[in-house]
Amino acid sequence: MTGRTARRRVLRVSLDGGAAPRADLLAAEEPLGIRIGGQAVTLTMRTPGDDLDLVAGFLVSEGIARSAADIADLRICSGERCGHDHDDGHEDLGNVADVTLAPGIVLRAEQRRNFLTSSACGVCGKTSIAELSVSGNYDLSRDAARVTPEVLAGLPDALRAAQRVFDRTGGLHAAGLFTAAGDLLAVREDVGRHNAVDKIVGWAMRAGRLPLSGCVLLVSGRASFELVQKAVLAGIPVLAAVSAPSSLAADLAGETGLTLVGFLRGGSMNVYTGADRVAAPARLAGG
Numbered sequence: 001m002t003g004r005t006a007r008r009r010v011l012r013v014s015l016d017g018g019a020a021p022r023a024d025l026l027a028a029e030e031p032l033g034i035r036i037g038g039q040a041v042t043l044t045m046r047t048p049g050d051d052l053d054l055v056a057g058f059l060v061s062e063g064i065a066r067s068a069a070d071i072a073d074l075r076i077c078s079g080e081r082c083g084h085d086h087d088d089g090h091e092d093l094g095n096v097a098d099v100t101l102a103p104g105i106v107l108r109a110e111q112r113r114n115f116l117t118s119s120a121c122g123v124c125g126k127t128s129i130a131e132l133s134v135s136g137n138y139d140l141s142r143d144a145a146r147v148t149p150e151v152l153a154g155l156p157d158a159l160r161a162a163q164r165v166f167d168r169t170g171g172l173h174a175a176g177l178f179t180a181a182g183d184l185l186a187v188r189e190d191v192g193r194h195n196a197v198d199k200i201v202g203w204a205m206r207a208g209r210l211p212l213s214g215c216v217l218l219v220s221g222r223a224s225f226e227l228v229q230k231a232v233l234a235g236i237p238v239l240a241a242v243s244a245p246s247s248l249a250a251d252l253a254g255e256t257g258l259t260l261v262g263f264l265r266g267g268s269m270n271v272y273t274g275a276d277r278v279a280a281p282a283r284l285a286g287g
Contacts, residue, residue: 004028004049004189027172029191032076033096034058036107047172047190048095050199051076054190055097056206057198061230064107066137068206073100138211138235141257145214145237148279151182153267155218156242162187163220174220175200177212180238185215193221194230201234211235218242223262225249232256238277240264245272 010024030048034041034055046054052074059065075098101107159176162184172189175196179185188199197219204210216238217231223241225248231239232252239253240261250272253260259274271278 004047027191030095034099035096036064036099036101038098039107041107044192044195046192046195050188050203051095051097053188053199053202053206054195055099055202057200057202057230059099060201060205060210060233061194061198061226063233065101065105065205067210068208070102070105071099072102074098136232136235136256138213138232139257140232140235140237143213143235143237143257145180145216146277146279147180147216147238149269151180152216152240152261152264152269152278154182155216155240156264158182158184159187159218159220163189172196176218177204177236178216178218180214180216193219193224194226196220197227197230201230204234213237216240218264222246223249223260225252228252228256228258228260232258238274240269 004027005025006028008024008026009021011019012022013019028047029045031043032046032051032054033043042058044054044058055074055076056065056068056071059071065071076095077098155176155178158178159174162176163172163174172191173193173196174187174189175193176187177185177200186200186203188196188203190196190199197217200217201210201212204212212234215236217234217236218240219227220242222243223239223245225246227241228239228245228249229252236258238259238261242264243262245253245260245262250260252258253273257274259277260272261269261278262272263270
């Protein structure tokens, strides 16, 4: 595994006629093969770093594991040191995550992806619409979390201030986990939005913190179906995005009891589902 950034020489061109070579930092993107019990499950493109969290979060998002107790062993190794003889091409493409599930935890055939999962697509490799939806383990309708619009409005700045690699590259998505009071619990960055969320969920799972009751998940881009599903599977009652949600994301949020907030920027926001969790601003409470 290399670092989270890569240095490249570029030609900086400006419209005033200037052109000069300079060094530039890019966000790193590399493949990570995921094996379970020696079987290749998927090959995902990610930004190196927090790889154990990424794999653990992937297992939760796929409905393969619910807690750290479902994983007997999880390690990252280079292809030639993984201890398996399977010729699946992972050795030549990058690092490999090797997972051993606990006794009684079985990988079903439909949970094995069929091809590369790109950094732009967390559901790539699914073969049918039915496979997109994974049953959740937590009843979000029972989560009594409340968050004020003032707290929500302050989260994007808090997340941006914690994006260390973005400051150097300008090329990463981020996911931040907050308390309902606005305290930052964890932040993860990646070239893929779904990877950043998986890293958050995996961190929580490995730390024994699932479900993430009473928490708010903020993502730096849009809110897609897959991100809503990841939040639901982690027991997160509030998902906020600085951009728009998709229609399917809003449908799933409504069905599962998740509060979905979009266009969270500049002191305003749209609450698409679960508005009862967003307390009225103080100036409107008596109106």
